[in-house]
Amino acid sequence: MTMDYIDNTQIKMRPLYQGLMGCSVVAAVLGVVAAVLLAVAGYQIRVTDPAQTDLLQKHKEQLQARPSDQALAEQIRDLDARVRRNELRRQQFIHTGTIYLAGSIVIAAVCFIAARSMLNPAPVVPTGDTCPAEQIQRARQTRLAVTVTLALLGAVGLYAALTARPKQTASQPQPQPQSAAESQPTATVDWAEAVAQQWPSFRGPWGDGVCRMPDIPSAWNEKENKAIVWKSEVPLPGFSSPIVWDDRVYLTGATETQQKLFCYDAKDGELLWTGQIQPDGTAGREAPHIMEDTGFAANTPATNGSYVCAIFATGDIGCFDRDGKLQWQKALGVPESAYGYATSLAVFENKVIVQFDQGSEEGLSEILAFRITDGTIAWRTKRPTPNTWTSPTIVKTDKGYQILTSGSPWVIGYDPATGQELWKASCLGSDIAPTQILAAGLVVALQPYDKLYAYRLDNTGGDVTESAKAWEGPGDMPDVASPVSDGEQVWTLTVSGGLSCFDLADGKEVYTQSLDLECHASPTLVGDKLYLLGQNGQMIIAQAGRTYEELGRSAIDEECYASPAFAPGRMFLRSTKSLYCIGKVD
């Protein structure tokens, strides 16, 4: 084989080669000049503080001694402006110089490479031969090198791990307490203790409508201004209930264009802040189909004391800190809900639980836990239910905490840490709004107009429809209000005022009583008394026993749909226009 091989010496004599190499050298020299100038400018910027020149400093000190000397002040301004102009010029010089430098490097490199590429590679015939012995030797050396590298990496990893352990211990000390909240170590956090005297979500910490706080008022009258501590206007409509944590009362209000969370001072009713969750402006978003009876703010917010979260019928959810600063906001999308999305939020420790049931068939619904601090999803689990209007509740069992939910047809328990489905029972159907409760180890759920069901919570998991059923009992079940129990009886309340009492042990009806009230709010148990709130603002207080006994009536002058909230010695009622605080007036 013969080839026309051109010697590199001849190629180097070509004008193109010489031109490229010359260009490369010129660009490199210019690059060096630019680099030197930049280095000087960079050094100056590094070592000099433009705002701290001696003269400027001296003038400033003089001005402190003679603050009224306008001429001196003017002199400082001029000097300051001059210094700034110089500094900006220097920065501009560096910026431009960097571009020149980069350009010259690129040109030098490109010309150099182009010139070199014109040369033919010098052929080099290697000596030696490839033989099996060499292959074997190479393979052994490779294994040795990989093993040594592995050993080195392993040793570095071990050293880092061992030195990291004490650091870890030191960085997680039992802190010296500065406040009650800060002093609680992670391992001993108990949600039950934290919420014992709070009303953090719909129907209280356990969602069962039982108030375990002392000194709750039992008589008030707005007309006589009796026991009305304060009354504050609620700027936007909504059927959601108030919640309370320490000295803050929160509630929501919304229209088609506004979604707001209001924070009131529990002491005097002052509106401390209003948090706004901007309606999702996603182009083409369908206008939510919301019934007037549901409204845009039927979902009760929830709080863990540090953060408070609110969700609306549009599926827009947001979280604020206790000072009203928006932490995060998300648009979950407008849920497909026949009457409008009305499910309330629940909070467990640092997670906010969203039961997002939607669609006329199962497949779209899910339950999600967002990390309350930043809104990231901690877990999400699909739910085999269509749209419902019940709310999730947190309960404490012997084995830990659970989230209870109900929909059609399943009552389901979830692990709040992972979202894992723990058990489920099929018993409900159609449109479900009343929320389940836990009473004396039984999960009580109701089918509107039809039946009451009770399931043992100490079940073995999986589908417990038959295995864990304690009883089912027929009755005139409500379609809005949730039940309440004292551990021996369970009461239900229909919109038309039908109060029914059942024996919790076997589900047998104990009594029924027709009240002359229209009731949308769920009943509450305070001590041994039932608090039954009518739409007209009247509250019947009845004895919680095996016979109906009305103990008294109190009233405010405005219509009420929301369930009451409580704090020690106080009760909070939301009417269509106002928020009332009822208690002992100082």
Added chain:
Amino acid sequence: MKRHVGWIGLMLLLSVTAWGVQRFPPPQFDSDYQIPQTTTPMPHPPMRDVVGVVVLLAALGAASWLTLKKRSRKWIVGLMLFSLLFFGFFRKGCVCSVGSIGNIALAAFNSEYALPAAVLVFFLAPLVFTLFFGRGFCAGVCPLGAMQDIVLIRPVRVPEPLEAALRLLAYLYLAFAVLFAATGSLFLICRYDPFVTFFRFNGNWNLWVLGISFLLISLFVGRPYCRFLCPYGVILRQLSRISRWRVKITPDECIQCRLCEQACPFGAVVKPAKPLPPTETARSKRTIAFLIVLLPVLAALGGWIGSALHPMLADAHPTVRLANRIDAELAGLVKGQTDASEAFRASGQDVQLLRLEAVSIRHRFLVGGIMAGVALGLIAGGKLIASAVPVVRKEYEAHRAGCFACGRCFAYCPVEQKRRIDQSTTNTK
């Protein structure tokens, strides 16, 4: 030699500018001047990404054609320079396929993160092209590779055993990059991209030092980042092994002239290998059997180290760091406050919730650390086994995984030279 010293001097001078810092406090006296509000930069217009994706696909197509059909080093260099200017300096190195690993890992483990379509294309397109046409992406499209390739002046051969050992670092880097991204801690690859400082004319002192160091090494060691660290290269290597078409040194039958043996500065020209004698074959089988038994031990060891390292790794997450700092401050173990702890205290947020969040993140690092450790143990074991498997090869070949398709070896092959002359003659006629 003098020329090399000149290049090094130029790089060192360039590094001096990194000392410069921008500092200028606002005026200390009242004036009518309104200090502008700090604003978040507007996102790039969508058209920028569309153009980027189109150019990427075109460049990948061109690289495949140039490496497999045209077989021209000059054209490959031209494409490489274009990619360096477009993907590097014009697009400022972002989005880049190498860094997109972080986005993909975050999207895979965090359903909250919406992965931009352009990032997905930048991640997938080079992989798909590699699967069919070999590593044309590395040859002419990747700006990081181009940056190192153009400064390679006096290549030094890295011994094969050392090359194999150093390559483990890339797997380690990939594992850390995925772990940190999946836990939402940081995009490690982007944070420590050695060349982004050049692309943006900006960066802190450490990054300048890192970038210049890599460039200095690249003067003598061909593409050190690509060979020993690039996490994307790890994936490309595996796909290139099974690619449908790939670069061949000779366009026809190899005449065993051995002229190409020293042509590759990346050690990617593999020599012919003869069958081993029966005694060595039996020994190889015993070695392989031993290494297979060792495999679960290496995996378990890796998993254990990964689990033991998780507290230290979790420190990379800002929330964990803040929780540790706050606890240390509360316990009086450290003095003063950091900006983050001061801001946290001023916000009035609950320390307990911060601790709970930190515990949750540490748990994620524990699981991820074990998985990464097990994977690295298995990979290292696999490499040991591969080195013991006897290979028979008749002619000089471009290494299936390691060849960057740079085209340097073409000109060394007499058969290729003859082909070019024949082609030139045909064209003339």
